Amino acid sequence: MKILIAKNSGFCFGVRRAVNIALGVSKKSGSVYTIGPIIHNPQVVGELENKGVKVVQKLSDIKTGSIIIRAHGVPKNIFDEAKAKGIKILDATCPFVTRSKNYAEKLAKEGYKIIIIGNPEHPEIKYIFSYLPKNTVILNTNEDIKKLKFFPKIGIITQTTQSPENFIKIASGLLSYSNEFKIFNTICPDAINRQKEAMKMAKKCDVVVIIGGKNSANTKRLASISKKIQKKTYHIETARDLKNKWLKDVEYVGIVAGASTPDWIIKEVIRKIKKEDREAVWKK
Ligand code: SF4
Incomplete structure:
Protein backbone atom coordinates (compact mmCIF):
# COMPACT_ATOMS: atom_id res chain seq x y z
CA MET A 1 0.00 0.00 0.00
CA LYS A 2 1.27 3.50 -0.81
CA ILE A 3 0.38 6.44 1.38
CA LEU A 4 0.15 9.82 -0.34
CA ILE A 5 -0.01 12.91 1.88
CA ALA A 6 -1.49 16.16 0.58
CA LYS A 7 1.09 18.96 0.48
CA ASN A 8 -1.01 21.43 2.47
CA SER A 9 -1.95 19.18 5.38
CA GLY A 10 -2.01 20.43 8.96
CA PHE A 11 -2.11 23.87 10.55
CA CYS A 12 -2.58 26.85 8.25
CA PHE A 13 -1.00 30.20 8.98
CA GLY A 14 -4.04 31.58 10.86
CA VAL A 15 -4.48 28.52 13.07
CA ARG A 16 -0.77 28.26 13.87
CA ARG A 17 -0.77 31.93 14.83
CA ALA A 18 -3.83 31.53 17.11
CA VAL A 19 -2.44 28.40 18.80
CA ASN A 20 0.95 30.08 19.34
CA ILE A 21 -0.73 33.11 20.91
CA ALA A 22 -2.66 30.77 23.24
CA LEU A 23 0.45 28.76 24.14
CA GLY A 24 2.39 31.97 24.80
CA VAL A 25 -0.26 33.28 27.19
CA SER A 26 -0.81 29.94 28.92
CA LYS A 27 2.80 29.93 30.09
CA LYS A 28 2.18 33.11 32.08
CA SER A 29 0.13 33.12 35.26
CA GLY A 30 -3.51 34.21 35.54
CA SER A 31 -6.75 32.95 34.04
CA VAL A 32 -6.98 32.73 30.25
CA TYR A 33 -10.21 32.14 28.35
CA THR A 34 -11.58 31.85 24.85
CA ILE A 35 -15.22 32.48 24.03
CA GLY A 36 -16.04 29.38 22.03
CA PRO A 37 -13.22 27.09 20.84
CA ILE A 38 -10.12 28.96 19.61
CA ILE A 39 -10.04 26.73 16.51
CA HIS A 40 -12.32 23.96 15.26
CA ASN A 41 -10.31 20.99 16.50
CA PRO A 42 -11.50 19.36 19.76
CA GLN A 43 -8.14 17.63 20.42
CA VAL A 44 -6.12 20.87 20.19
CA VAL A 45 -8.72 22.69 22.31
CA GLY A 46 -8.44 19.87 24.89
CA GLU A 47 -4.64 20.14 24.89
CA LEU A 48 -4.84 23.90 25.43
CA GLU A 49 -7.36 23.39 28.24
CA ASN A 50 -4.81 21.16 29.98
CA LYS A 51 -2.38 24.06 29.70
CA GLY A 52 -4.85 26.45 31.32
CA VAL A 53 -6.71 28.00 28.35
CA LYS A 54 -10.37 27.54 29.28
CA VAL A 55 -13.31 27.68 26.88
CA VAL A 56 -16.39 29.57 28.02
CA GLN A 57 -19.56 30.18 26.04
CA LYS A 58 -20.28 33.74 27.14
CA LEU A 59 -18.40 36.76 28.42
CA SER A 60 -20.42 36.82 31.67
CA ASP A 61 -18.64 33.55 32.65
CA ILE A 62 -15.38 35.54 32.97
CA LYS A 63 -14.74 37.65 36.03
CA THR A 64 -11.02 38.46 35.69
CA GLY A 65 -8.06 37.47 33.53
CA SER A 66 -7.45 37.60 29.79
CA ILE A 67 -9.39 36.47 26.75
CA ILE A 68 -7.97 35.27 23.49
CA ILE A 69 -10.16 36.09 20.51
CA ARG A 70 -10.60 32.89 18.49
CA ALA A 71 -9.24 32.54 14.94
CA HIS A 72 -12.74 33.13 13.47
CA GLY A 73 -13.23 36.37 15.44
CA VAL A 74 -16.04 37.23 17.86
CA PRO A 75 -19.04 39.53 17.36
CA LYS A 76 -18.38 43.23 17.96
CA ASN A 77 -20.61 43.48 21.07
CA ILE A 78 -18.53 40.82 22.85
CA PHE A 79 -15.27 42.57 21.94
CA ASP A 80 -16.59 45.96 23.11
CA GLU A 81 -18.04 44.53 26.32
CA ALA A 82 -14.75 42.79 27.20
CA LYS A 83 -12.92 46.06 26.66
CA ALA A 84 -15.41 47.96 28.82
CA LYS A 85 -15.01 45.36 31.61
CA GLY A 86 -11.25 45.93 31.55
CA ILE A 87 -10.50 42.34 30.52
CA LYS A 88 -7.15 41.98 28.76
CA ILE A 89 -7.78 41.05 25.11
CA LEU A 90 -5.38 39.12 22.88
CA ASP A 91 -6.69 39.15 19.34
CA ALA A 92 -5.96 35.87 17.51
CA THR A 93 -8.48 36.55 14.72
CA CYS A 94 -6.92 35.30 11.49
CA PRO A 95 -5.75 38.28 9.39
CA PHE A 96 -7.54 36.81 6.34
CA VAL A 97 -10.83 36.86 8.27
CA THR A 98 -10.19 40.42 9.43
CA ARG A 99 -9.42 41.38 5.82
CA SER A 100 -12.86 40.06 4.71
CA LYS A 101 -14.51 42.12 7.46
CA ASN A 102 -12.59 45.23 6.35
CA TYR A 103 -13.65 44.76 2.71
CA ALA A 104 -17.29 44.38 3.78
CA GLU A 105 -17.11 47.54 5.91
CA LYS A 106 -15.60 49.41 2.95
CA LEU A 107 -18.50 48.24 0.74
CA ALA A 108 -21.00 49.42 3.35
CA LYS A 109 -19.36 52.87 3.47
CA GLU A 110 -19.54 53.09 -0.34
CA GLY A 111 -23.31 52.43 -0.21
CA TYR A 112 -23.40 48.87 -1.55
CA LYS A 113 -26.05 46.39 -0.45
CA ILE A 114 -23.79 43.80 1.13
CA ILE A 115 -24.19 40.13 0.39
CA ILE A 116 -22.05 37.60 2.26
CA ILE A 117 -21.84 34.16 0.69
CA GLY A 118 -21.45 31.73 3.59
CA ASN A 119 -23.06 29.88 6.46
CA PRO A 120 -24.91 32.30 8.80
CA GLU A 121 -24.25 29.96 11.75
CA HIS A 122 -20.48 29.93 11.30
CA PRO A 123 -18.56 32.08 13.86
CA GLU A 124 -16.59 33.82 11.08
CA ILE A 125 -19.80 35.01 9.43
CA LYS A 126 -21.31 36.05 12.77
CA TYR A 127 -18.15 38.12 13.45
CA GLU A 143 -31.97 28.77 -3.44
CA ASP A 144 -31.77 31.72 -1.01
CA ILE A 145 -31.33 34.16 -3.94
CA LYS A 146 -35.01 33.89 -4.90
CA LYS A 147 -36.02 35.80 -1.76
CA LEU A 148 -34.09 38.92 -2.87
CA LYS A 149 -35.32 42.04 -4.67
CA PHE A 150 -33.46 44.41 -7.01
CA PHE A 151 -30.77 46.65 -5.47
CA PRO A 152 -29.03 49.61 -7.19
CA LYS A 153 -25.55 48.43 -6.06
CA ILE A 154 -24.49 45.03 -4.72
CA GLY A 155 -21.20 44.34 -2.92
CA ILE A 156 -20.16 40.73 -2.34
CA ILE A 157 -17.70 38.97 -0.06
CA THR A 158 -17.51 35.28 0.84
CA GLN A 159 -16.61 32.97 3.74
CA THR A 160 -12.88 32.22 3.70
CA THR A 161 -13.43 28.46 3.46
CA GLN A 162 -15.97 28.65 0.61
CA SER A 163 -15.33 26.56 -2.52
CA PRO A 164 -14.63 28.73 -5.61
CA GLU A 165 -17.34 26.79 -7.53
CA ASN A 166 -20.02 27.64 -4.96
CA PHE A 167 -18.86 31.25 -4.82
CA ILE A 168 -19.05 31.61 -8.62
CA LYS A 169 -22.44 29.83 -8.76
CA ILE A 170 -24.07 32.10 -6.15
CA ALA A 171 -22.36 35.31 -7.36
CA SER A 172 -23.48 34.66 -10.97
CA GLY A 173 -26.99 33.87 -9.75
CA LEU A 174 -27.11 37.43 -8.40
CA LEU A 175 -26.40 39.09 -11.76
CA SER A 176 -30.03 39.95 -12.51
CA TYR A 177 -30.51 41.60 -9.09
CA SER A 178 -28.48 44.76 -9.74
CA ASN A 179 -26.77 46.84 -12.43
CA GLU A 180 -23.65 47.52 -10.41
CA PHE A 181 -21.46 45.03 -8.56
CA LYS A 182 -18.30 45.15 -6.51
CA ILE A 183 -16.97 41.69 -5.61
CA PHE A 184 -14.10 40.76 -3.31
CA ASN A 185 -12.96 37.18 -3.60
CA THR A 186 -12.22 36.61 0.07
CA ILE A 187 -11.66 32.86 -0.11
CA CYS A 188 -8.45 32.12 1.78
CA PRO A 189 -5.60 31.13 -0.60
CA ASP A 190 -4.70 28.30 1.78
CA ALA A 191 -8.26 26.94 1.60
CA ILE A 192 -8.14 26.98 -2.22
CA ASN A 193 -4.83 25.06 -2.28
CA ARG A 194 -6.18 22.46 0.12
CA GLN A 195 -9.32 22.00 -1.96
CA LYS A 196 -7.20 21.47 -5.11
CA GLU A 197 -5.05 18.93 -3.26
CA ALA A 198 -8.16 17.08 -1.99
CA MET A 199 -9.40 16.86 -5.58
CA LYS A 200 -6.02 15.51 -6.76
CA MET A 201 -5.98 12.90 -4.00
CA ALA A 202 -9.53 11.81 -4.76
CA LYS A 203 -8.65 11.31 -8.44
CA LYS A 204 -5.46 9.38 -7.70
CA CYS A 205 -6.29 7.27 -4.64
CA ASP A 206 -8.53 4.25 -3.97
CA VAL A 207 -9.33 5.59 -0.50
CA VAL A 208 -9.04 9.11 0.87
CA VAL A 209 -8.82 9.79 4.61
CA ILE A 210 -9.69 13.35 5.58
CA ILE A 211 -8.46 14.25 9.07
CA GLY A 212 -9.93 17.11 11.08
CA GLY A 213 -12.59 18.33 13.49
CA LYS A 214 -16.16 17.32 12.65
CA ASN A 215 -17.02 20.95 13.51
CA SER A 216 -14.45 22.39 11.07
CA ALA A 217 -15.98 24.04 7.97
CA ASN A 218 -12.78 23.73 5.95
CA THR A 219 -12.34 20.02 6.79
CA LYS A 220 -15.99 19.27 5.96
CA ARG A 221 -15.53 21.10 2.65
CA LEU A 222 -12.46 18.97 1.85
CA ALA A 223 -14.41 15.80 2.65
CA SER A 224 -17.35 16.79 0.45
CA ILE A 225 -15.05 17.77 -2.47
CA SER A 226 -13.19 14.46 -2.23
CA LYS A 227 -16.37 12.39 -1.82
CA ALA A 239 -6.53 7.53 14.45
CA ARG A 240 -9.09 5.90 16.71
CA ASP A 241 -11.84 6.57 14.14
CA LEU A 242 -9.93 4.79 11.34
CA LYS A 243 -11.46 1.43 10.42
CA ASN A 244 -9.10 -1.29 9.18
CA LYS A 245 -11.73 -2.60 6.75
CA TRP A 246 -11.48 0.67 4.75
CA LEU A 247 -7.89 -0.23 3.85
CA LYS A 248 -8.45 -3.77 2.62
CA ASP A 249 -6.86 -4.40 -0.82
CA VAL A 250 -6.11 -0.73 -1.33
CA GLU A 251 -3.15 0.33 -3.45
CA TYR A 252 -3.13 4.10 -2.85
CA VAL A 253 -4.46 5.76 0.27
CA GLY A 254 -4.56 9.56 0.30
CA ILE A 255 -4.22 11.61 3.48
CA VAL A 256 -5.69 15.11 3.53
CA ALA A 257 -5.86 17.13 6.74
CA GLY A 258 -7.83 20.27 7.53
CA ALA A 259 -6.31 23.62 8.47
CA SER A 260 -6.82 23.04 12.20
CA ILE A 266 -1.73 13.19 11.20
CA LYS A 267 1.35 11.19 12.26
CA GLU A 268 -0.76 8.89 14.45
CA VAL A 269 -3.11 8.15 11.55
CA ILE A 270 -0.18 7.40 9.23
CA ARG A 271 1.39 5.11 11.86
CA LYS A 272 -1.90 3.21 12.22
CA ILE A 273 -2.27 2.80 8.44
CA LYS A 274 1.33 1.53 8.15
CA LYS A 275 0.80 -0.91 11.01
CA GLU A 276 -2.40 -2.22 9.43
CA ASP A 277 -0.57 -2.62 6.10
CA ARG A 278 2.30 -4.58 7.71
CA GLU A 279 -0.17 -6.87 9.48
CA ALA A 280 -2.21 -7.40 6.31
CA VAL A 281 0.95 -8.46 4.40
CA TRP A 282 1.98 -10.75 7.26
CA LYS A 283 -1.45 -12.42 7.34
CA LYS A 284 -1.36 -13.14 3.57
S1 SF4 B 1 -7.95 28.68 6.63
FE1 SF4 B 1 -7.23 30.69 5.95
S2 SF4 B 1 -8.72 32.12 6.81
FE2 SF4 B 1 -8.97 30.21 7.94
S3 SF4 B 1 -7.64 30.45 9.73
FE3 SF4 B 1 -6.43 29.43 8.13
S4 SF4 B 1 -5.32 31.08 7.07
FE4 SF4 B 1 -7.02 32.00 8.23
Missing part, protein backbone atom coordinates in the same frame (compact mmCIF):
# COMPACT_ATOMS: atom_id res chain seq x y z
CA ILE A 128 -18.21 39.86 10.05
CA PHE A 129 -21.99 40.41 10.13
CA SER A 130 -21.77 42.12 13.52
CA TYR A 131 -19.76 44.99 11.95
CA LEU A 132 -22.22 45.56 9.09
CA PRO A 133 -25.62 47.19 8.62
CA LYS A 134 -28.49 45.05 9.94
CA ASN A 135 -29.94 44.63 6.43
CA THR A 136 -26.84 42.76 5.21
CA VAL A 137 -27.85 39.57 3.42
CA ILE A 138 -26.17 36.19 4.05
CA LEU A 139 -26.61 33.61 1.30
CA ASN A 140 -25.69 30.00 1.94
CA THR A 141 -27.15 28.44 -1.21
CA ASN A 142 -28.42 29.41 -4.63
CA LYS A 228 -17.84 13.78 -5.05
CA ILE A 229 -14.89 12.19 -6.91
CA GLN A 230 -13.95 9.24 -4.68
CA LYS A 231 -16.88 7.57 -2.88
CA LYS A 232 -14.42 5.92 -0.49
CA THR A 233 -13.65 9.14 1.33
CA TYR A 234 -13.70 8.98 5.13
CA HIS A 235 -13.71 11.97 7.47
CA ILE A 236 -12.06 11.13 10.81
CA GLU A 237 -10.93 13.19 13.80
CA THR A 238 -8.21 10.88 15.16
CA THR A 261 -5.47 19.49 12.39
CA PRO A 262 -2.21 19.20 14.37
CA ASP A 263 0.77 17.24 13.00
CA TRP A 264 0.67 14.74 15.86
CA ILE A 265 -2.80 13.53 14.85
Whole structure:
Protein backbone atom coordinates (compact mmCIF):
# COMPACT_ATOMS: atom_id res chain seq x y z
CA MET A 1 0.00 0.00 0.00
CA LYS A 2 1.27 3.50 -0.81
CA ILE A 3 0.38 6.44 1.38
CA LEU A 4 0.15 9.82 -0.34
CA ILE A 5 -0.01 12.91 1.88
CA ALA A 6 -1.49 16.16 0.58
CA LYS A 7 1.09 18.96 0.48
CA ASN A 8 -1.01 21.43 2.47
CA SER A 9 -1.95 19.18 5.38
CA GLY A 10 -2.01 20.43 8.96
CA PHE A 11 -2.11 23.87 10.55
CA CYS A 12 -2.58 26.85 8.25
CA PHE A 13 -1.00 30.20 8.98
CA GLY A 14 -4.04 31.58 10.86
CA VAL A 15 -4.48 28.52 13.07
CA ARG A 16 -0.77 28.26 13.87
CA ARG A 17 -0.77 31.93 14.83
CA ALA A 18 -3.83 31.53 17.11
CA VAL A 19 -2.44 28.40 18.80
CA ASN A 20 0.95 30.08 19.34
CA ILE A 21 -0.73 33.11 20.91
CA ALA A 22 -2.66 30.77 23.24
CA LEU A 23 0.45 28.76 24.14
CA GLY A 24 2.39 31.97 24.80
CA VAL A 25 -0.26 33.28 27.19
CA SER A 26 -0.81 29.94 28.92
CA LYS A 27 2.80 29.93 30.09
CA LYS A 28 2.18 33.11 32.08
CA SER A 29 0.13 33.12 35.26
CA GLY A 30 -3.51 34.21 35.54
CA SER A 31 -6.75 32.95 34.04
CA VAL A 32 -6.98 32.73 30.25
CA TYR A 33 -10.21 32.14 28.35
CA THR A 34 -11.58 31.85 24.85
CA ILE A 35 -15.22 32.48 24.03
CA GLY A 36 -16.04 29.38 22.03
CA PRO A 37 -13.22 27.09 20.84
CA ILE A 38 -10.12 28.96 19.61
CA ILE A 39 -10.04 26.73 16.51
CA HIS A 40 -12.32 23.96 15.26
CA ASN A 41 -10.31 20.99 16.50
CA PRO A 42 -11.50 19.36 19.76
CA GLN A 43 -8.14 17.63 20.42
CA VAL A 44 -6.12 20.87 20.19
CA VAL A 45 -8.72 22.69 22.31
CA GLY A 46 -8.44 19.87 24.89
CA GLU A 47 -4.64 20.14 24.89
CA LEU A 48 -4.84 23.90 25.43
CA GLU A 49 -7.36 23.39 28.24
CA ASN A 50 -4.81 21.16 29.98
CA LYS A 51 -2.38 24.06 29.70
CA GLY A 52 -4.85 26.45 31.32
CA VAL A 53 -6.71 28.00 28.35
CA LYS A 54 -10.37 27.54 29.28
CA VAL A 55 -13.31 27.68 26.88
CA VAL A 56 -16.39 29.57 28.02
CA GLN A 57 -19.56 30.18 26.04
CA LYS A 58 -20.28 33.74 27.14
CA LEU A 59 -18.40 36.76 28.42
CA SER A 60 -20.42 36.82 31.67
CA ASP A 61 -18.64 33.55 32.65
CA ILE A 62 -15.38 35.54 32.97
CA LYS A 63 -14.74 37.65 36.03
CA THR A 64 -11.02 38.46 35.69
CA GLY A 65 -8.06 37.47 33.53
CA SER A 66 -7.45 37.60 29.79
CA ILE A 67 -9.39 36.47 26.75
CA ILE A 68 -7.97 35.27 23.49
CA ILE A 69 -10.16 36.09 20.51
CA ARG A 70 -10.60 32.89 18.49
CA ALA A 71 -9.24 32.54 14.94
CA HIS A 72 -12.74 33.13 13.47
CA GLY A 73 -13.23 36.37 15.44
CA VAL A 74 -16.04 37.23 17.86
CA PRO A 75 -19.04 39.53 17.36
CA LYS A 76 -18.38 43.23 17.96
CA ASN A 77 -20.61 43.48 21.07
CA ILE A 78 -18.53 40.82 22.85
CA PHE A 79 -15.27 42.57 21.94
CA ASP A 80 -16.59 45.96 23.11
CA GLU A 81 -18.04 44.53 26.32
CA ALA A 82 -14.75 42.79 27.20
CA LYS A 83 -12.92 46.06 26.66
CA ALA A 84 -15.41 47.96 28.82
CA LYS A 85 -15.01 45.36 31.61
CA GLY A 86 -11.25 45.93 31.55
CA ILE A 87 -10.50 42.34 30.52
CA LYS A 88 -7.15 41.98 28.76
CA ILE A 89 -7.78 41.05 25.11
CA LEU A 90 -5.38 39.12 22.88
CA ASP A 91 -6.69 39.15 19.34
CA ALA A 92 -5.96 35.87 17.51
CA THR A 93 -8.48 36.55 14.72
CA CYS A 94 -6.92 35.30 11.49
CA PRO A 95 -5.75 38.28 9.39
CA PHE A 96 -7.54 36.81 6.34
CA VAL A 97 -10.83 36.86 8.27
CA THR A 98 -10.19 40.42 9.43
CA ARG A 99 -9.42 41.38 5.82
CA SER A 100 -12.86 40.06 4.71
CA LYS A 101 -14.51 42.12 7.46
CA ASN A 102 -12.59 45.23 6.35
CA TYR A 103 -13.65 44.76 2.71
CA ALA A 104 -17.29 44.38 3.78
CA GLU A 105 -17.11 47.54 5.91
CA LYS A 106 -15.60 49.41 2.95
CA LEU A 107 -18.50 48.24 0.74
CA ALA A 108 -21.00 49.42 3.35
CA LYS A 109 -19.36 52.87 3.47
CA GLU A 110 -19.54 53.09 -0.34
CA GLY A 111 -23.31 52.43 -0.21
CA TYR A 112 -23.40 48.87 -1.55
CA LYS A 113 -26.05 46.39 -0.45
CA ILE A 114 -23.79 43.80 1.13
CA ILE A 115 -24.19 40.13 0.39
CA ILE A 116 -22.05 37.60 2.26
CA ILE A 117 -21.84 34.16 0.69
CA GLY A 118 -21.45 31.73 3.59
CA ASN A 119 -23.06 29.88 6.46
CA PRO A 120 -24.91 32.30 8.80
CA GLU A 121 -24.25 29.96 11.75
CA HIS A 122 -20.48 29.93 11.30
CA PRO A 123 -18.56 32.08 13.86
CA GLU A 124 -16.59 33.82 11.08
CA ILE A 125 -19.80 35.01 9.43
CA LYS A 126 -21.31 36.05 12.77
CA TYR A 127 -18.15 38.12 13.45
CA ILE A 128 -18.21 39.86 10.05
CA PHE A 129 -21.99 40.41 10.13
CA SER A 130 -21.77 42.12 13.52
CA TYR A 131 -19.76 44.99 11.95
CA LEU A 132 -22.22 45.56 9.09
CA PRO A 133 -25.62 47.19 8.62
CA LYS A 134 -28.49 45.05 9.94
CA ASN A 135 -29.94 44.63 6.43
CA THR A 136 -26.84 42.76 5.21
CA VAL A 137 -27.85 39.57 3.42
CA ILE A 138 -26.17 36.19 4.05
CA LEU A 139 -26.61 33.61 1.30
CA ASN A 140 -25.69 30.00 1.94
CA THR A 141 -27.15 28.44 -1.21
CA ASN A 142 -28.42 29.41 -4.63
CA GLU A 143 -31.97 28.77 -3.44
CA ASP A 144 -31.77 31.72 -1.01
CA ILE A 145 -31.33 34.16 -3.94
CA LYS A 146 -35.01 33.89 -4.90
CA LYS A 147 -36.02 35.80 -1.76
CA LEU A 148 -34.09 38.92 -2.87
CA LYS A 149 -35.32 42.04 -4.67
CA PHE A 150 -33.46 44.41 -7.01
CA PHE A 151 -30.77 46.65 -5.47
CA PRO A 152 -29.03 49.61 -7.19
CA LYS A 153 -25.55 48.43 -6.06
CA ILE A 154 -24.49 45.03 -4.72
CA GLY A 155 -21.20 44.34 -2.92
CA ILE A 156 -20.16 40.73 -2.34
CA ILE A 157 -17.70 38.97 -0.06
CA THR A 158 -17.51 35.28 0.84
CA GLN A 159 -16.61 32.97 3.74
CA THR A 160 -12.88 32.22 3.70
CA THR A 161 -13.43 28.46 3.46
CA GLN A 162 -15.97 28.65 0.61
CA SER A 163 -15.33 26.56 -2.52
CA PRO A 164 -14.63 28.73 -5.61
CA GLU A 165 -17.34 26.79 -7.53
CA ASN A 166 -20.02 27.64 -4.96
CA PHE A 167 -18.86 31.25 -4.82
CA ILE A 168 -19.05 31.61 -8.62
CA LYS A 169 -22.44 29.83 -8.76
CA ILE A 170 -24.07 32.10 -6.15
CA ALA A 171 -22.36 35.31 -7.36
CA SER A 172 -23.48 34.66 -10.97
CA GLY A 173 -26.99 33.87 -9.75
CA LEU A 174 -27.11 37.43 -8.40
CA LEU A 175 -26.40 39.09 -11.76
CA SER A 176 -30.03 39.95 -12.51
CA TYR A 177 -30.51 41.60 -9.09
CA SER A 178 -28.48 44.76 -9.74
CA ASN A 179 -26.77 46.84 -12.43
CA GLU A 180 -23.65 47.52 -10.41
CA PHE A 181 -21.46 45.03 -8.56
CA LYS A 182 -18.30 45.15 -6.51
CA ILE A 183 -16.97 41.69 -5.61
CA PHE A 184 -14.10 40.76 -3.31
CA ASN A 185 -12.96 37.18 -3.60
CA THR A 186 -12.22 36.61 0.07
CA ILE A 187 -11.66 32.86 -0.11
CA CYS A 188 -8.45 32.12 1.78
CA PRO A 189 -5.60 31.13 -0.60
CA ASP A 190 -4.70 28.30 1.78
CA ALA A 191 -8.26 26.94 1.60
CA ILE A 192 -8.14 26.98 -2.22
CA ASN A 193 -4.83 25.06 -2.28
CA ARG A 194 -6.18 22.46 0.12
CA GLN A 195 -9.32 22.00 -1.96
CA LYS A 196 -7.20 21.47 -5.11
CA GLU A 197 -5.05 18.93 -3.26
CA ALA A 198 -8.16 17.08 -1.99
CA MET A 199 -9.40 16.86 -5.58
CA LYS A 200 -6.02 15.51 -6.76
CA MET A 201 -5.98 12.90 -4.00
CA ALA A 202 -9.53 11.81 -4.76
CA LYS A 203 -8.65 11.31 -8.44
CA LYS A 204 -5.46 9.38 -7.70
CA CYS A 205 -6.29 7.27 -4.64
CA ASP A 206 -8.53 4.25 -3.97
CA VAL A 207 -9.33 5.59 -0.50
CA VAL A 208 -9.04 9.11 0.87
CA VAL A 209 -8.82 9.79 4.61
CA ILE A 210 -9.69 13.35 5.58
CA ILE A 211 -8.46 14.25 9.07
CA GLY A 212 -9.93 17.11 11.08
CA GLY A 213 -12.59 18.33 13.49
CA LYS A 214 -16.16 17.32 12.65
CA ASN A 215 -17.02 20.95 13.51
CA SER A 216 -14.45 22.39 11.07
CA ALA A 217 -15.98 24.04 7.97
CA ASN A 218 -12.78 23.73 5.95
CA THR A 219 -12.34 20.02 6.79
CA LYS A 220 -15.99 19.27 5.96
CA ARG A 221 -15.53 21.10 2.65
CA LEU A 222 -12.46 18.97 1.85
CA ALA A 223 -14.41 15.80 2.65
CA SER A 224 -17.35 16.79 0.45
CA ILE A 225 -15.05 17.77 -2.47
CA SER A 226 -13.19 14.46 -2.23
CA LYS A 227 -16.37 12.39 -1.82
CA LYS A 228 -17.84 13.78 -5.05
CA ILE A 229 -14.89 12.19 -6.91
CA GLN A 230 -13.95 9.24 -4.68
CA LYS A 231 -16.88 7.57 -2.88
CA LYS A 232 -14.42 5.92 -0.49
CA THR A 233 -13.65 9.14 1.33
CA TYR A 234 -13.70 8.98 5.13
CA HIS A 235 -13.71 11.97 7.47
CA ILE A 236 -12.06 11.13 10.81
CA GLU A 237 -10.93 13.19 13.80
CA THR A 238 -8.21 10.88 15.16
CA ALA A 239 -6.53 7.53 14.45
CA ARG A 240 -9.09 5.90 16.71
CA ASP A 241 -11.84 6.57 14.14
CA LEU A 242 -9.93 4.79 11.34
CA LYS A 243 -11.46 1.43 10.42
CA ASN A 244 -9.10 -1.29 9.18
CA LYS A 245 -11.73 -2.60 6.75
CA TRP A 246 -11.48 0.67 4.75
CA LEU A 247 -7.89 -0.23 3.85
CA LYS A 248 -8.45 -3.77 2.62
CA ASP A 249 -6.86 -4.40 -0.82
CA VAL A 250 -6.11 -0.73 -1.33
CA GLU A 251 -3.15 0.33 -3.45
CA TYR A 252 -3.13 4.10 -2.85
CA VAL A 253 -4.46 5.76 0.27
CA GLY A 254 -4.56 9.56 0.30
CA ILE A 255 -4.22 11.61 3.48
CA VAL A 256 -5.69 15.11 3.53
CA ALA A 257 -5.86 17.13 6.74
CA GLY A 258 -7.83 20.27 7.53
CA ALA A 259 -6.31 23.62 8.47
CA SER A 260 -6.82 23.04 12.20
CA THR A 261 -5.47 19.49 12.39
CA PRO A 262 -2.21 19.20 14.37
CA ASP A 263 0.77 17.24 13.00
CA TRP A 264 0.67 14.74 15.86
CA ILE A 265 -2.80 13.53 14.85
CA ILE A 266 -1.73 13.19 11.20
CA LYS A 267 1.35 11.19 12.26
CA GLU A 268 -0.76 8.89 14.45
CA VAL A 269 -3.11 8.15 11.55
CA ILE A 270 -0.18 7.40 9.23
CA ARG A 271 1.39 5.11 11.86
CA LYS A 272 -1.90 3.21 12.22
CA ILE A 273 -2.27 2.80 8.44
CA LYS A 274 1.33 1.53 8.15
CA LYS A 275 0.80 -0.91 11.01
CA GLU A 276 -2.40 -2.22 9.43
CA ASP A 277 -0.57 -2.62 6.10
CA ARG A 278 2.30 -4.58 7.71
CA GLU A 279 -0.17 -6.87 9.48
CA ALA A 280 -2.21 -7.40 6.31
CA VAL A 281 0.95 -8.46 4.40
CA TRP A 282 1.98 -10.75 7.26
CA LYS A 283 -1.45 -12.42 7.34
CA LYS A 284 -1.36 -13.14 3.57
S1 SF4 B 1 -7.95 28.68 6.63
FE1 SF4 B 1 -7.23 30.69 5.95
S2 SF4 B 1 -8.72 32.12 6.81
FE2 SF4 B 1 -8.97 30.21 7.94
S3 SF4 B 1 -7.64 30.45 9.73
FE3 SF4 B 1 -6.43 29.43 8.13
S4 SF4 B 1 -5.32 31.08 7.07
FE4 SF4 B 1 -7.02 32.00 8.23
